[in-house]
Amino acid sequence: xxxxxxxxxLVSSAAAHGWLSILKIGNHQYNGNEPIEQxxxxxxxVIRQIANNLPVKDTTSSDLTCxxxxxxxxSLVATAAAGDSLQMTWKTLADGGKWFHDVxxxxxxxxxxxxxxxxxxxxxxxxxxKINQQGQEADGTWAQAKLDNGSPAQVTIPSNLKAGNxxxxxxxxxxxxxxxxGGAEFYPSCSQLTVTGSGxxxxxxxxxxxxxxxxxxxxxxxxxxxxxxxxxxxxxxxxPVAAFVSKSSSSSSGSDSSSPASSPASASAAxxxxxxxxxxxxxxxxSSTSPSSSSSSxxxKGKRGIQRRAIVDEEPQQARAARIPDDREAANAALTTxxxxxxxxx
Ligand SMILES: *[C@@H]1O[C@H](CO)[C@@H](O)[C@H](O)[C@H]1NC(C)=O
Numbered sequence: 001x002x003x004x005x006x007x008x009x010l011v012s013s014a015a016a017h018g019w020l021s022i023l024k025i026g027n028h029q030y031n032g033n034e035p036i037e038q039x040x041x042x043x044x045x046v047i048r049q050i051a052n053n054l055p056v057k058d059t060t061s062s063d064l065t066c067x068x069x070x071x072x073x074x075s076l077v078a079t080a081a082a083g084d085s086l087q088m089t090w091k092t093l094a095d096g097g098k099w100f101h102d103v104x105x106x107x108x109x110x111x112x113x114x115x116x117x118x119x120x121x122x123x124x125x126x127x128x129x130k131i132n133q134q135g136q137e138a139d140g141t142w143a144q145a146k147l148d149n150g151s152p153a154q155v156t157i158p159s160n161l162k163a164g165n166x167x168x169x170x171x172x173x174x175x176x177x178x179x180x181x182g183g184a185e186f187y188p189s190c191s192q193l194t195v196t197g198s199g200x201x202x203x204x205x206x207x208x209x210x211x212x213x214x215x216x217x218x219x220x221x222x223x224x225x226x227x228x229x230x231x232x233x234x235x236x237x238x239x240p241v242a243a244f245v246s247k248s249s250s251s252s253s254g255s256d257s258s259s260p261a262s263s264p265a266s267a268s269a270a271x272x273x274x275x276x277x278x279x280x281x282x283x284x285x286x287s288s289t290s291p292s293s294s295s296s297s298x299x300x301k302g303k304r305g306i307q308r309r310a311i312v313d314e315e316p317q318q319a320r321a322a323r324i325p326d327d328r329e330a331a332n333a334a335l336t337t338x339x340x341x342x343x344x345x346x
């Protein structure tokens with residue numbers, strides 16, 4: 001039995017990815033629930049619960065909106081002030097609960113829920129505008145990699161944002177397998193906000209997009225070999241950050257690596273712009289750095305090492321997905337395989 005459990009944990013670590021676990025707005029903390037598969041009876045939350053923690057891989061899927069089967073509302077709404085800082089902590093079922101992908105962008109969108117509170121808003125109708133995107137820093141590492149030590153992703157609500165009901169969509173894209181079409185992994189999450197303030201900032205009509213809709217599987221930022229970028233700047237998918245955001249007083253904190261100049265090759269040109277991100281994130285990183293955890297799970301910090309590790313991690317899941325389209329069945333199949341394999345071992 002012990003070996004069966006041990007094996008089960010190894011298998012789940014190979015298939016496990018993540019969900020938005022904590023949303024901190026200023027000093028208020030809101031907790032998200034684990035996926036329905038782990039927590040069928042969730043606590044009331046402002047964060048829409050996802051069905052399971054597998055990635056979204058199809059850019060045309062309705063799961064791209066808010067994560068797996070998460071179009072429907074959560075029960076609560078958080079109040080935030082324009083200009084508030086957002087700190088978003090992602091968790092997984094592996095690596096001690098910490099996020100473990102290291103390559104690919106993080107992007108943040110808002111959509112107006114109109115006059116209705118966002119806990120009544122079906123996200124399939126949402127028209128999104130981008131408020132932040134974070135890619136590579138001057139040294140070539142991705143802002144996403146900072147999450148691996150438990151640090152939150154950091155974004156600021158534009159200080160000039162018009163008050164109203166907004167759905168917040170924070171998304172991580174993991175690109176370790178993106179060199180073939182359909183390999184990119186999308187992890188979107190949606191949280192329900194009411195934003196207060198006296199600003200008038202709003203996107204223009206042409207800055208609004210639908211998701212799914214705004215991404216194509218062949219976009220240069222989605223079909224890409226991030227291990228061979230040859231000095232080219234990363235091109236973020238989706239629309240540019242809405243223009244009004246750059247007029248907010250907080251635009252220097254975090255929305256920075258949206259500049260195409262953030263490629264390592266053009267590091268000197270980009271360094272001025274990327275410094276602010278590096279500062280924000282490294283402050284958070286140092287506060288929660290645990291040397292033991294970073295050295296134990298990161299024995300292959302070299303780019304090739306990471307790539308190899310990622311492929312090893314993902315293959316069983318991909319193979320299952322190819323055989324069995326339904327994820328729930330795939331999960332069951334994984335369990336069956338586990339016990340069969342364990343039987344053979346014991
Ligand atoms: C949201 O709207 C879509 C499209 O009309 C519909 O298919 C879906 O069932 C709705 N979801 C919820 C939770 O109401």
